[in-house]
Amino acid sequence: MKQSAIEVEHFGQMPDGRKTSLYTLKNANGIIVKITDFGATIVSIFTPDKNGLSDEITHGCNTLEGYLKGVPYFGATIGRYGNRIGNASFSLDGETFTLAKNNGPNTLHGGLIGFDKAIWEMIEMVEGEETSLSFSHVSPDGDEGFPGELSLEVTFTLTNDNELKIKYKGKTNKATVLNITNHSYFNLSGGSDIMAHQVKLYADKFLPVDSNIVPTGEMRWVKDTPFDFTDFHTIGERINDTTDEQIVLGEGYDHCFVIREQDNEGKLKQAATIYEPISGRMMEVFTTEPGMQFYTANHLDGSIIGKKGEPYIYRSAFCVETQHFPDAPNQPAFPSTVLRPDETFNSITIYQFSIK
Numbered sequence: 480m481k482q483s484a485i486e487v488e489h490f491g492q493m494p495d496g497r498k499t500s501l502y503t504l505k506n507a508n509g510i511i512v513k514i515t516d517f518g519a520t521i522v523s524i525f526t527p528d529k530n531g532l533s534d535e536i537t538h539g540c541n542t543l544e545g546y547l548k549g550v551p552y553f554g555a556t557i558g559r560y561g562n563r564i565g566n567a568s569f570s571l572d573g574e575t576f577t578l579a580k581n582n583g584p585n586t587l588h589g590g591l592i593g594f595d596k597a598i599w600e601m602i603e604m605v606e607g608e609e610t611s612l613s614f615s616h617v618s619p620d621g622d623e624g625f626p627g628e629l630s631l632e633v634t635f636t637l638t639n640d641n642e643l644k645i646k647y648k649g650k651t652n653k654a655t656v657l658n659i660t661n662h663s664y665f666n667l668s669g670g671s672d673i674m675a676h677q678v679k680l681y682a683d684k685f686l687p688v689d690s691n692i693v694p695t696g697e698m699r700w701v702k703d704t705p706f707d708f709t710d711f712h713t714i715g716e717r718i719n720d721t722t723d724e725q726i727v728l729g730e731g732y733d734h735c736f737v738i739r740e741q742d743n744e745g746k747l748k749q750a751a752t753i754y755e756p757i758s759g760r761m762m763e764v765f766t767t768e769p770g771m772q773f774y775t776a777n778h779l780d781g782s783i784i785g786k787k788g789e790p791y792i793y794r795s796a797f798c799v800e801t802q803h804f805p806d807a808p809n810q811p812a813f814p815s816t817v818l819r820p821d822e823t824f825n826s827i828t829i830y831q832f833s834i835k
Contacts, residue, residue, distance in 0.1 A: 485604050485612065490515050491543020497598055499543050504610045504637040509533055510832060512637050517543055518595040519614045519633050521554035521663050523786075524643070526832045529759025534669030536760065538796050541786050550783055552662035555595030556633055557588045559618055559625045560816070561660035562735070562772060562805035565693035569808035571626065571817065572654055578624035583691055588662070590623030594631075595662070602632070611636035620653060627653030629818075641832045649824035656816045657824055658803045660768075664776060664796035667755035667762060671795050673775065674715030677754045678797075680708035680773065682736035686804060687725050693806050694813075698737055706734065711754070714775060714797065731777040731794065735770045735804055747827060751799050754835060765829040766801035769814050774798040801828040 490501040499517045511533070513523040522539045539553045540546050546553070567578040567586040579590040588595065599614035611634055618629040629651045636644040647659045666673055685706045686694040701707040705717035705726055717723075718731045725734065741748045747765035751773075754761045764771065775797050781790035807813040818824050 484606050485610060490517065491547075493543070493598070494547075499598060500601070502601070502604075502612050504612065504635070506610070506637050506641065507608075507639045508641055510637065510641055510643075512635070512643055514612055514635055515543070516599045516601055516614060517546060518554075518597065519556035519599045519616070520546070520595065521635070521661065524663070524665075526641075526760060527834070528669075529834050534758070535786065536665055536667050536669055538664035538666070538785065538791050551778065552588060552595055554661070554663045556599075557660045557662050557800070558594035558631065558657070559589050559623065559629060560586065560656060560808075561588055561658045561662075561800060561802045563587050563691075563693050565691065565806045565809055567624075569656065571656065571808065574626075576624055576626060585691055585693060586623075592623065594618070594659075599633070603634075605636075609636055609638050625655055627651040627655035627818075627820075629655060629657065631659070631824075633659075643830045643832075645828045645830075647824065647826040649818060650820075651818050652820055654817060654819050656808045657818045658807070658816050659824075659826060660772075660800040660802040661828065662798060662800055664791075664798055665753070665762065666796045667753060667760040668758050671789065671792055673794060673797050674713060674718070675756065676714050676797065677711045677756065678708050678714055678773075679711045679752045680736050680771070681739045681741070681749050681751065682771070683709065683739055684737040686735045686737065686770070688728055688734065690728060692729065692733060694735065694804060694810065696810050696812060701736075706732075706736075711752075714794075718775060718794075729777070732773050732775045732797075733777060735772045735802070737770055737804075738766070738768070747829060750801060753797070753799070759834045761833045761835045763829075763831045763833070764799050764801065765831070767825075767827045768801040768803060770802055770804050772798065772800040772802060772805070774800065801826075
């Protein structure tokens with residue numbers, strides 16, 4: 480089988496003069512993944528359709544300058560805490576920590592300068608049938624208000640089974656909270672609309688939110704609601720159901736789903752299957768995480784011009800952000816996101832691509 484090399488090129492220069500790089504991974508089946516050290520960000524994923532024609536299936540920018548102008552986390556590694564922490568504060572071991580407010584009263588995706596805005600250090604490249612890139616980042620004690628010096632590694636691996644594996648590993652020198660995810664925006668048609676995408680989520684419950692899009696603490700059954708994707712439904716089928724308060728609050732889908740426990744003999748849990756019938760592209764999501772935020776790009780407005788010179792418009796992509804639950808530091812009933820010095824954080828997510 481064909482062995483793959485990693486191509487490296489200059490991606491852009493930061494205002495302070497630091498340079499960034501773009502790394503291109505390819506597998507034997509025509510899948511191409513481009514990743515930059517700025518934000519440990521997936522810039523592009525190209526996959527073939529059922530006719531063998533390759534197209535880009537992710538939103539992103541052609542240059543660093545595009546990201547520096549401000550984009551809604553396209554493809555970035557998110558931290559120190561993915562999703563929202565309500566009222567931008569939490570208590571841990573009797574101490575209250577105040578965070579930056581960057582989403583109304585909340586902290587979102589790590590605060591004002593999250594991991595998506597850091598230049599990560601490239602620490603290893605492995606070429607071959609499983610081609611991988613590893614990056615590291617050190618977040619100092621007090622970074623955006625979070626306690627503890629956190630050392631994090633993320634490894635992206637592209638396999639000839641058409642899997643993009645993302646592995647995270649973290650250590651801290653002081654008790655902290657940690658919730659890492661990748662924020663890629665996908666559109667399997669390569670076009671501008673996701674309403675006909677067919678979605679199956681391996682989740683019987685989801686987390687309702689309040690008016691600030693922070694979970695209320697309830698885990699609600701999806702049955703008989705627009706959130707029931709236990710069998711395939713198109714994204715557009717119920718996304719505008721204004722009789723459902725949660726659809727109204729999220730302006731569509733912007734909710735964390737509770738991934739069903741699965742008897743799969745120690746393998747990762749399947750979180751989602753998404754199929755786009757015109758292209759024939761299918762994407763499956765597997766993870767060790769307990770939840771997945773399903774978001775339908777309800778806040779894109781066409782002001783960001785895409786790589787093809789076309790605007791990224793309202794609901795032109797979906798996100799499948801595998802993660803622990805939003806606001807878990809303030810919700811004792813949710814799985815804990817606390818990381819202590821004697822522990823190692825490990826998490827794996829896999830995006831697997833195929834043709835149907």
